[in-house]
Amino acid sequence: xxxxxxPEDQVNVAExxxxxxxxxxxxxxxxxxxxxxxxxxxxxxxxxKYITGDNLVKGSYGFEAEFNKSQTSFHxxxxxxxxxxxxxYFCAVRWITGGGNKLTFxxxxxxxxxx
Amino acid sequence: xxxxxxxxxxxxLKTGQSxxxxxxxxMNHEYMYWYRQDPGMGxxxxxxxxxxxTTAKGEVPDGYNVSRLKKQxxxxxxxxxxxxxxxxxxxxxxxRTMKADTEAFFGQGTRxxxx
Numbered sequence: 001x002x003x004x005x006x007p008e009d010q011v012n013v014a015e016x017x018x019x020x021x022x023x024x025x026x027x028x029x030x031x032x033x034x035x036x037x038x039x040x041x042x043x044x045x046x047x048x049k050y051i052t053g054d055n056l057v058k059g060s061y062g063f064e065a066e067f068n069k070s071q072t073s074f075h076x077x078x079x080x081x082x083x084x085x086x087x088x089y090f091c092a093v094r095w096i097t098g099g100g101n102k103l104t105f106x107x108x109x110x111x112x113x114x115x
Numbered sequence: 116x117x118x119x120x121x122x123x124x125x126x127x128l129k130t131g132q133s134x135x136x137x138x139x140x141x142m143n144h145e146y147m148y149w150y151r152q153d154p155g156m157g158x159x160x161x162x163x164x165x166x167x168x169t170t171a172k173g174e175v176p177d178g179y180n181v182s183r184l185k186k187q188x189x190x191x192x193x194x195x196x197x198x199x200x201x202x203x204x205x206x207x208x209x210x211r212t213m214k215a216d217t218e219a220f221f222g223q224g225t226r227x228x229x230x
Contacts, residue, residue, distance in 0.1 A: 009155070032216050043119070043205060043221035044158075051216045090157060094216070102173070103148065103207070103219055107157040 002027045002095040004074075006106035013081045013113055021076040021109045023091030032094040033074045034103070035065055039087045047089075050074060061085070081113045117141050121206050121222035128196045128229045136191040136225050138206030145211035147189035148173075148219065149181060151202040158205065164189055165211065196229045203227070 004025045013019045025031055032051055036044040048059025055067045065076045076089060091106040122137045138147065145166050150158040150173075160173030162181040170181045178200060180192045189208075193200060203226050207219040 034218060036221075041224075043223045044207075045221070046218040049216070049218055101146070101212075102160060102163065103209075104160070105150075105158040107155060 002093050002102075002104055004033075004091045004093050004104065004106040006089075006091055006109045008109050009107075010110040010112065013111070015083050015113050015115050016080050019078050019081040019085070019111065019113070021089050021091075021111060023074045023076065023106060025072050025074060025091075025093050027093055027095060029095075031074075033065075033067065034092040034094060035059065035063070035074075035076050036090045036092060036105075037087050038090065038108075044090065047076070081111075083113050083115060086111055086113045119206055119208055119220050119222040121204075121225050123225060124223065125226050126228070128193075128227065130196060130198060130229060132196050133192070133194050134196065134227075135193075136204055136206075136227075138189045138191070138208075138222060139187055140189075140206075140208040140220070141187065142208060142220065143186070144208035144220075145186070146209045146219075147183065148207040148209075149179070149189065149191045150205045150207065151175065152205060152224070153202050161191065161204075196227075198229045201227060201229045 034049045035047040038044045050067045058064045094103045119140045148163040149161040159175050164170045164183040167186040182190045206222040209219040210217045
């Protein structure tokens with residue numbers, strides 16, 4: 001089965017510092033990888049996706065993610081964190097099944113950006 | 116655009132009661148999904164639908180039923196609620212593609228408590 005893993009439950013970073021939220025994947029075939037963000041009491045919002053092509057993907061709010069095939073990773077990054085980036089971040093993999101396609105999520109990483 | 120709308124936003128049920136959660140989307144999406152979100156477990160797929168009149172089981176379908184009588188609506192039913200079904204429920208929708216490269220759009224969630 002296709003899966004993603006987020007090894008850190010929480011990441012703390014000071015405002016202005018770079019941030020990284022880690023994700024590794026296990027898929028057969030070409031991976032379609034996504035990052036979503038969830039603010040308190042809200043639904044998930046799409047940040048960015050990797051389909052093919054350039055290994056560095058740019059998304060919303062200054063976030064980017066680096067796809068590394070040899071390490072099967074898709075880490076989310078931002079050069080300079082903001083307090084407003086504090087939220088729950090989910091990595092996900094989308095894959096094709098006989099009945100359509102499914103979206104499988106990691107367990108989430110809580111990002112806390114402090115002054 | 117309303118996007119994906121879930122009704123109700125909050126509900127408290129007694130054990131054994133039944134209820135239906137409604138998801139409506141106005142983006143003409145073919146695919147619709149129901150997830151539950153529990154602390155430390157991320158989002159887990161309950162049921163999904165690839166088109167009007169079709170549904171399929173996800174990872175955790177037991178205790179739930181679904182129906183997709185109209186393309187824009189996806190209903191999630193609990194016939195006899197149990198405390199283990201206390202969770203936050205999210206509906207999502209997406210376009211159908213031959214690959215798995217499109218992002219999903221999420222509703223705001225329904226917080227359900229079963230006492």
